[in-house]
Amino acid sequence: MHILVTNDDGIDSPGLWVLAGALRRAGLGQVTIVAPEDEQSATGMSMPMRAPHHIRAISAPNPDDADIAAFAFSGTPVGCVTAGMLTGLCPQPDVVVSGINRGLNIGTNVLLSGTVGAAMNAVLWGLPAMAVSLEFVGKAPMYWETAAWAAVRLFPLLEGLRVRGPLLLNVNVPHIHDIADVRGFRQTSISEFFYGRYLDLPLDPEDEEGRRRVHFRFVRERIPTDAPETSDDGAVRAGYISLTPLSPIVSRDEVDLTAALAVAGLSA
Numbered sequence: 720m721h722i723l724v725t726n727d728d729g730i731d732s733p734g735l736w737v738l739a740g741a742l743r744r745a746g747l748g749q750v751t752i753v754a755p756e757d758e759q760s761a762t763g764m765s766m767p768m769r770a771p772h773h774i775r776a777i778s779a780p781n782p783d784d785a786d787i788a789a790f791a792f793s794g795t796p797v798g799c800v801t802a803g804m805l806t807g808l809c810p811q812p813d814v815v816v817s818g819i820n821r822g823l824n825i826g827t828n829v830l831l832s833g834t835v836g837a838a839m840n841a842v843l844w845g846l847p848a849m850a851v852s853l854e855f856v857g858k859a860p861m862y863w864e865t866a867a868w869a870a871v872r873l874f875p876l877l878e879g880l881r882v883r884g885p886l887l888l889n890v891n892v893p894h895i896h897d898i899a900d901v902r903g904f905r906q907t908s909i910s911e912f913f914y915g916r917y918l919d920l921p922l923d924p925e926d927e928e929g930r931r932r933v934h935f936r937f938v939r940e941r942i943p944t945d946a947p948e949t950s951d952d953g954a955v956r957a958g959y960i961s962l963t964p965l966s967p968i969v970s971r972d973e974v975d976l977t978a979a980l981a982v983a984g985l986s987a
Contacts (some may be wrong), residue, residue, distance in 0.1 A: 725799040730777060734861065737819060739789075755802040776935065814846060817834045837850070856894045
């Protein structure tokens with residue numbers, strides 16, 4: 720079993736290395752890292768193919784992980800998965816695990832997330848995939864080990880996704896240090912959380928060329944706290960690890976456009 724690990728926070732993210740090390744120590748297979756050389760958050764499934772790219776081998780920051788082959792790629796998480804599949808620098812992956820992301824990927828954020836985007840790309844290659852994200856709470860420490868423990872526990876579920884079509888497992892882990900305090904694992908649906916509702920975009924004055932710098936500012940105090948526990952957001956807030964099956968291919972066959980086409984004069 721060859722496991723490709725990637726993320727969108729970059730090759731230097733502690734969560735990436737905690738995840739890769741946990742998968743290796745659990746004896747789940749050979750682990751290779753291909754991750755962006757710098758942060759690529761919110762790049763979704765972007766892969767700018769016309770831009771020049773490079774890839775380089777790097778050494779593990781922790782001697783205990785010295786046997787994990789790792790590569791820094793000058794592109795997006797989707798590009799990292801593609802490089803892992805096609806460059807020949809590592810064995811063909813059997814599974815892709817993306818994370819551990821610094822912050823939850825819930826609601827419509829899954830369409831923006833580079834962490835989820837990498838897993839989406841993997842399932843298009845026909846691989847089982849999991850995206851793992853950990854709740855961020857201000858200046859509090861990130862409990863990477865809790866999320867890595869969850870990923871190892873859930874890893875056996877991935878083989879079952881292989882025969883279910885293009886599906887990935889989106890995992891969101893609450894900000895809990897002691898694993899004994901985790902209430903359990905819960906399958907959830909995507910919440911109604913939409914990132915755009917909690918952004919401010921203040922503008923700087925115009926510069927000499929008429930341009931105004933735009934600042935993206937996430938206003939956390941506006942985030943609602945009443946999501947149902949059946950949703951990814953609500954489950955995490957209630958202390959559960961949220962598991963949401965996602966697909967990159969969405970076809971709403973129950974939506975019948977026949978009448979609308981006729982009204983618009985577009986019927987065949």
